[in-house]
Amino acid sequence: MIIDHPLLGPRDASEFIYLGDASLLNRPKWDEEKSEDNFYKYLYLRENVAGMHKELWFHQQGDRSWLVISRNTVTHEIFKVELATEFKKNMGKSND
Amino acid sequence: MTRPIRTKSSLINTNKKLNFVFNGKKYEGFQGDTLASALLANDVKLIARSFKYHRPRGIFTSGSHEPNALVEIVHDDYNEPNSKATTVELYEGLVAKSQNCWPSLKYDLMSINDKFSKFIGAGFYYKTFMWPSFFWEKVYEPVIRKAAGLGKLSKNKNNKNSEKGFLYCxxxxxxxxxxxxxxxxxxxxxxxxxxxxxxxxxxxxSLNNEIFKISNMSPQAWVQSILKEIRKLSNVRCIENTSVIGMFDHGVFGAIQKLKESKLEQIFWKIVSKKALLCSGSLERLIPFQNNDLPGIMLSGSIRSYLNRWGVNNFDKVLLFTNNDDTYVTALDLISNGINLIGVVDTRDNPRIFDPKIKVFKSSQIISAKGKLYLKGVDIVNKVGELTHLKCDYLGISGGWNPNIHLSCHTGVRPEWNEKIYAFVAGKTNVSTHLKAVGSANGKFSLNDCILDAEKQVLEILSDLEMKPKKYSLPKIKEQSFEIDPFWFVKIGSQRKWVDLQNDVTVKDIEMAYAENFRSVEHLKRYTTLGMGTDQGKTSNVTGLAILASLSNKSIPDVGTTVFRPPYIPLSIEALVGSSIGKNFKPTRLTPTHNWARDNGASFTETGLWLRAEWYSQKNEFHWRMSVDREVNSVRNSVGFCDVSTLGKIDIQGKDALEFVNKVYCNGFAKLPVGKVRYGLMLREDGIVMDDGTTARMSENHFIMTTTTVNAESVYRHLEFCHQCLWPEMDVHLISTTDAWAQIAIAGPKSRKIISKIVDKQFDVSNKNFPFMACKEITICGGVLARLFRISFSGELAYELSIPTQYASSLVSYLMEIGKDENIIPYGTEALGVMRIEKGHAAGAELNGTISAQNLNMGKMVSNKKDSIGMVLSKREGLNTLDGLRLVGLKPIKANHQLVSGSHLFNSSDTITPINDLGYITSSCYSPTLKSSIALGFLKNGNSRHGDYLKASNPILKTEVIAEVCNPIFVDPNGDRLRE
Amino acid sequence: MYYNVLKILKEGLNDNKGWKKTWQNPEIKKKYDVIIIGGGGHGLATAFYLAKEFKIKNIAVLEKNWIGGGNVGRNTTIIRSNYLLNENEAFYEFSLKLWETLENQINYNAMVSQRGVLNVFHSDAQRDSFVRRGNSMIINGADAELFDVDKIKSIYPFLDYDNARFPIKGGLFQKRGGSVRHDAVAWGYAHAADELGVDIIQNCEVTGFKIKSGTCIGVETNKGDILANKIGCAVAGSSSVLMSKANMNLPLESHVLQAFVSESLKPFIPGVITFGAGHFYISQSDKGGLVFGGDIDGYNSYAQRGGMDMLEDVCEGGLALMPTIGKARLLRMWGGIMDMSMDGSPIIDKTHIKGLYLNAGWCYGGFKATPASGWCFAHLLAKGASHSLSENFQLDRFKNGYMIDEKGQGAQPNLH
Structure with missing residues (x-):
């Protein structure tokens, strides 16, 4: 696969390390009543869709940025690549 | 025997003779020949034996889709099995031999299988060999295995290497x-x-196989003229001898280039392309009839290739069998070369008349081929059932043409059926694909259509790429037509009719598979092995599908399609590896003092990619334990140093650095003062220990974190995740400085003495002003920047000194010099390991990814009063059970008994069963300090079992040792030495 | 139809005209006692053991495409029981014991070939963990031996002992491990289940579950609704997609694992060999092909194909372990979709919906688990309670913190 890095342009996917569903950006609060349950869902029950998937990749052999990639898990087609920091900002809030 | 000279042919240089040997006999060929064309020209028809029935096999095709003519090429240094004679370019001195036959190709004993074919049809082995069950491995399977297999793998490595390269276009x-x-x-x-x-x-x-005219030139002359034009363009690269073996996501292609006259055997290219055109032509299909596998039976188009391209003109009596027009081109070319064409057997009622000279047996089928080792003749039958016997030496068959769309399937796009040409064409889906089939590969079976198709598709691509075409002209070609009637296999006759020539799959096998309900294409393939050979069924798959369709009264596309998988042609594993072989399998990382250590008696051990000194042998030491024990004793009693540069080092800076560190470690860092180091325990979000290390606060907003060697990369990645993905608003910056700073541990009661000698005067390293867990940026040896940490892994008074990497080897030489009086010694990872076990420090063996802070007796370190990674989930029930594992020490009751890592722990009276399993030993060593074997391990409810005797059971090595459970800190449990 | 050598002779003399269907193509009934979704190895084995061991009648297996087309037909055919954790080892050893008598259970020769599985190691730390693992195996009644380099050399002379980047220091050997003709497992279980009256329905895709007040009473399919008292899902690779139709979110990711086969060669590799310094395992099939594989591609995928990087990576590992295979030619590669679970261990459990049961999360250990998975899942379906060997494979273990993490990688499915 080729990942079109927003800063560096097209790069081979082998330069990156995959983490998983981008919902990992939404870390729950630690000090709420249902924190344990929230963390359980956050860590273990992630999206596993056959289709469009937002996911986190790390540019290990590159600029060390975390990217949010919108990719179809059936066709592997990539539709969007964003810096995780930008993506997070655009989510309108930081989850901490 | 006098062999006729080749016909006036396009690509054979008859002035350049090449000698070669096949099955021990000498032959001559010419420059331009393949092994197959040279063998044919020498009247060698019998080339190989088939996989299952060991039937005689000849040359069937003229390309990489060859199912039959597999031979072993004998090189000086190795043999190359399963080589297709049809793609091996002849060279002077080539030696080849047949494979899968014994004692000889002509008299192959295994051809006895053929006599028993009734009993060993498709899938017979699934229904027998079941009794008695131990006979399978002992008797049945060895016989089957011995009989199976085509060529023999050469175990020798050739002298030529392979390489890899990248191309972009x-x-x-x-x-x-x-x-x-x-x-x-x-x-x-x-x-x-x-x-x-x-x-x-x-x-x-395909133009090399033809003799018609293009723009009044021979096809070969036209190829040369357009190639000349193309080669003038510096933006076009032409590579021959190169097969694209696979198409992968996003326009990534793999291609293998075979090299001649090079130090390299081959180059594996990874080609990244925005667009791709598949101009791979089409492949002819066979028509199954009785005994259609005899040598002498070939594809019609291949006979034409051998005639026109290679000038093979010793075809004697040739018969053709077809359902389409293309075969008549072969017929005409044969006639024009004066070859005795018996005629064309055409299944169609009204085939077009191309030339009255061609005898056409219309509405006819070949029902059987005659001959034992070679084709001698055929029986044909016409519409009204009249049987005729025709003598012939060669038979050219054409069941029509399949666009060669192998690559188009590789990214999961299924082919589609085209009713006009009775073949599958590349599928079109809504998925953007980088590949478009063009010309004959796109089902355009006349030259004119091919050229127009190419023009149209290239113009589309140029417009997609926002480029404008320049003026060009297209060649002039006489209009051709292509007509075909579907005719898939001859139904007449009860003997075997071959569909897959290599794997000996016959129409009967398909019928039997159908009867047994293997009716999906995939079942059929797997049950009969149709299309599973080295040719991936390029000449047979669609025919097999058609037979299945006919059995089930369905249309071919309703039965299914045939999906090809990479690689397009088989390629050697070494081609895919390139130069990453032997020691170059993975990079080797050397520590900054590696050369010094090598020169001072060190032996090395692999730690991940690193090579680390494990111990330093001295003259009188003949066993590694002697070196390690000496090193431990020296450190415990005087002073030693060890290169610990492999530890990960992460520089953390920024206004929020403190808060950041406090959130990634589960223990409190909020109150860490400047100039102090703290042990940090890092959890994964699931509450399990990820790593541990120390973090030093060098100044208000500057921290230096160390990680374990193995986790250096993953911890860094994790911190970047925390920063970029969880808390991007934090003002914090991270960089890995593992390679920039060397780190030397200087440990032992005399270590302060050594440190004082190298630290520049203005820095005070007295216990009072630089106590345990102090850190400071200093200079040493007259101005060299350094960082000094008073931390200890050994349990002794100790320091770790960081210096820019380039000074490391000078530093250790200098330490040896100034430490003479103290008998300073270098120590390796083994001594380091012994001392950390003696001190009860958890390391890699303990931090195995299933261990919680609780398990390490560090549960109380996990602060509930702050947010940190892993804190919440570390509170889960399963991680806090009462009988949970705890880190304990173990000591054998007899000092000469050896505790072994990996032993499981049981109560001494219990039987060795899973239910009684209480834990396991993680690390063990001989402790020169305690003069006993000691170990660390995890034990259920371990903290309340100190003083108990357990058995450490090691059934795999058949040992069992009774050991006492104790505090894991064997040496200086109060930590007095650290603070001295 | 009972298969044996006499039958082959008889049918052969009759020009092979008398062979009957290996399994039937029955009409779908309106209602079954148990429906198994998924006609792969696990689903078919479950149906067989339900009928044979638990005497359940009226069972259907619903397969979306053709039986055996999922991971049972897309793996590297290895069987072994060499696990570290007792929870896993006991289960896989039970599976290996079932493999050993499979032919006679199902009257079909799946060519269970116990030619040994060798895992080589390259460091002291690896040796220690293999010792611990080998001990777990023996404690759980399996066989295990620790080989030193000389012993390995004598059996596998073609490994790299001279110039390896990571020298071989020894190996953990399980003699009873080996390989099985993978497709035949599906066909054999289908044949045997069919003989016991199980309805095997191909080309029948489940499109939804019929759930009434918390109880699953049937399924919706492309061939109409089918009712059942109990419904078991065994569709590894697609578990998340299927269970989302019941609004369930599973602790799984779907990943592609590639497998590779070389041209057919005369036999030279005995048994299975696994590399310890990279991802690579290899065996040689009875037909002569070298069957090998490595790591998953590493990103969520439902495409049954992978990338070229992994192909190169696997081949590099292969050549590092055994340079002699350099000349062997890769013939075919393909991919299967794995249910990668959050701790690397499977799930055999009830769901919160009454009547709906789940068998999932096999990562890439699913093939060797087939008989035990079928047996334990059948037990759960028949008795409503877990078999003792699968009682730890619970769906809610992550919530409660009882992970079974063989590799110690945590909630990172692509590392298991």
């Missing part, structure tokens, strides 16, 4: 037949970057 053109050349020409003129690859060792594809 706008347009990749696969195949250099008419469509490929026209595409390359038009695209090249526009200025885009084009790569055109050709599998063959000459460009031109």
């Amino acid at each position: 706008d347009l990749l053109i696969i195949g250099s037949g008419p469509s490929g050349l026209i595409s390359a020409y038009i695209a090249g003129l526009s200025g885009i970057k084009v790569i055109i690859v050709e599998e063959d060792y000459v460009f031109g594809g």
Whole structure:
């Protein structure tokens, strides 16, 4: 696969390390009543869709940025690549 | 025997003779020959034996789709099995031999299988060999295995290496037949970057097989003229001898280039292309009838290739069998070369008349081939059932043509059926694909259509790439037509009719599979092994599908399709590896003091990619334990140093650095003062220990974190995740400085003495002013920047000194010099390991990814009062059970008994069963300090069992040791020495 | 139809005209006692054991495509029981014991070939963990031996002992491990289940579950609704997609694992060999092909194909372990979709919906688990309670913190 890095342009996917569903950006609060349950869902029950998937990749052999990639898990087609920091900002809030 | 000279042919240089040997006999061929063409020209028809029945096999095709003519090429240094004679370019001195036959090709004993074919049809082995069950491995299977297999793998390595390379382009053109050349020409003129690859060792594809005229030139002359134009363009790269073996996501292609006259055997290219055109032509299909596997039976188009391209003219009595027009081109070419054409058996009622000289047996079928080792003749039958016997030496068959769409399937796009040409064409889906089939590969079976198709598709690509075409001209060709009637297999006759020649799959096998309910195409393939050979069924798959369709009264596309998988042609594993072989399998990381250590008696051990000194042997030491024990004793009693540069080092800076560190460690860091170091325990979000290390606060907003060697990369990645993905608003910056700073541990009661000698005067390292867990940026040796940490892994008074990497080896030499009086010694990872076990420090063996802070007796370190990674989930029930594992020490009751890592722990009276399993030993060593074997391990409810005796059971090595459970800190449990 | 050598002779003399269907193509009934969704190895084995061991009648297996087309037909055919954790080892050893008598259970020769599985190691730390693992195996009644380099050399002379980047220091050997003709497992279970009256329905895709007040009473399919008292899902690779139709979110990711086969060669590799310094395992099939594989591609995928990087990576590992295979030619590669679970261990459990049961999360250990998975899942379906060997494979273990993490990688499915 080729990942079109927003800063560096097209790069081979082998330069990156995959983490998983981008919902990992939404870390729950630690000090709420249902924190344990929230963390359980956050860590273990992630999206596993056959289709469009937002996911986190790390540019290990590159600029060390975390990217949010919108990719179809059936066709592997990539539709969007964003810096995780930008993506997070655009989510309108930081989850901490 | 006098062999006729070749016909006036296009690509054979009859002035350049080449000698070769096949099955021990000498032959001559010419430059331009393949092994197959040279063998045919020498009247060698019998080349190989089939996989299952060991039936005689000859040359069937003229390309990489060859199912039959597999031979072993004998090189000086190794043998190459399963080589297709049809793609091996002849060279002087080539030696080849047949495989899978014994004692000889002609008299192959295993051909007895053929006599028993009734009993060993498709899937017979699933229904027998079941009793008695131990007979399978002992008797049945060895016999089957011995009989199976084609060639023999040469275990020798050849002297030539392979390499890998990367290529990038706008347009990749696969195949250099008419469509490929026209595409390359038009695209090249526009200025885009084009790569055109050709599998063959000459460009031109199918044009090399023809003798008609293009723009009043021979096809070969036209190929040369357009190639000349193309080669003028610096933006076009033409590569021959190169097969594209696979198409992967996003326009990534793999291609293998065979090299001649090079130090390299081959190059594996990874080609990244914005667009690609598949100009791979089409492949002819066979028609199954009784005994259609005899040597002498070939594809009609291949006879034409051997005649026109290679000038093979010793075909004597040739018969053709077809359902389409293309075969008549072969017929005409045979006649024009004066070859005795018996006629064309045409299944059609009204085939077009191409030339009255051609005798056409219309509405007829060949029902049986005659001959034992070679074709001698055939029986044909016409519409009214009249049987005729025809003598012939060669039979050219054509069941029609399949567009060669192998590559188009590789990214999961299924082919689609085309009713006009009775073949599958490349599928179109809504998924954007980088590959488009063109010309004959796109089902355009006349040259004119191919050229127009190429033009149209290249112009589309140029417009997609926002490029304008330059002026070009297309060649003039006489209009041709292509007509075909579907005719898939001869139904008459009860003997075997071959569908897959290599794997000996016959129509009967397919019928039997159908009867047994293996009716999906995939079942059929797997049950009968149809299309599973080295040719991936390129000549047989669609025919097999058609037979299945006929059995089930369905249309071919309703039965299913045939999906090809990479690679397009088999390629050697070494080609895919390139130069990453032997010691170059993975990079080797050397510590900054590696050369010094090597020169001072160190032996080395692999730690991940690192090579680390494990111990330093001195003259009188003949066993590694002697060195390690000495090193431990020296450190415990005096002073030693160890290169610990492999530890990960992460520089953390920024206004929020403190808060950041406090959130990634589960223990409190909020109150860490400047100039102090703290042990940090890092959890994964699931509450399990990820890593541990120390973090030093060098100044208000500057921290230096160390990680374990193995986790250096993953911890860094994790911290970047925390920063970029969880808390991007934090003002914190991270950089890995593992390679920039060397780190030397200087440990032992005399270590302060050593440190004082190298630290520049203005820095006070007295216990009072630089106590345990202090850190400071200093200078040493008259101005060299350094960082000093008073931390200890050994449990002794100790320091770790960081210096820029380039000074490390000078530093250790200097330490040896100034430490003479103290008998300073270097120590390796083994001594380091012994001392950390003696001190009860958890390391890699304990931090195995299933261990919580609780398990390490560090549960109380996990602060509930702050947010940190892993804190919440570390509170889960399963991680806090009462009988949970705890880190304990173990000591054998007899000092000479040895505790072994990996032993499981049981109560001494319990039986060795899973239910009684109480834990396991993680680390063990001989402790020169305690003069006993000692170990660390995890034990259920371990903290309340100190003083108990357990058995450490090690059934795999058949040992068992009774050991006492104790505090894991064997040496200086109060930590007094650290603070001295 | 009972298969044996006499039958082959008889049918052969009759020009092979008398062979009957290996399994039937029955009409779908309106209602079954148990429906198994998924006609792969696990689903078919479950149906067989339900009928044979638990005497359940009226069972259907619903397969979306053709039986055996999922991971049972897309793996590297290895069987072994060499696990570290007792929870896993006991289960896989039970599976290996079932493999050993499979032919006679199902009257079909799946060519269970116990030619040994060798895992080589390259460091002291690896040796220690293999010792612990080998001990777990023996404690759980399996066989295990620790080989030193000389012993390995004598059996596998073609490994790299001279110039390896990571020298071989020894190996953990399980003699009873080996390989099985993978497709035949599906066909054999289908044949045997069919003989016991199980309805095997191909080309029948489940499109939804019929759930009434918390109880699953049937399924919706492309061939109409089918009712059942109990419904078991065994569709590894697609578990998340299927269970999302019941609004369930599973602790799984779907990943592609590639497998590779070389041209057919005369036999030279005995048994299975696994590399310890990279991802690579290899065996040689009875037909002569070298069957090998490595790591998963590493990103969520439902495409049954992978990338070229992994192909190169696997081949590099292969050549590092055994340079002699350099000349062997890769013939075919393909991919299967794995249910990668959050701790690397499977799930055999009830769901919160009454009547709906789940068998999932096999990562890439699913093939060797087939008989035990079928047996334990059948037990759960028949008795409503877990078999003792699968009682730890619970769906809610992550919530409660009882992970079974063989590799110690945590909630990172692509590392298991």
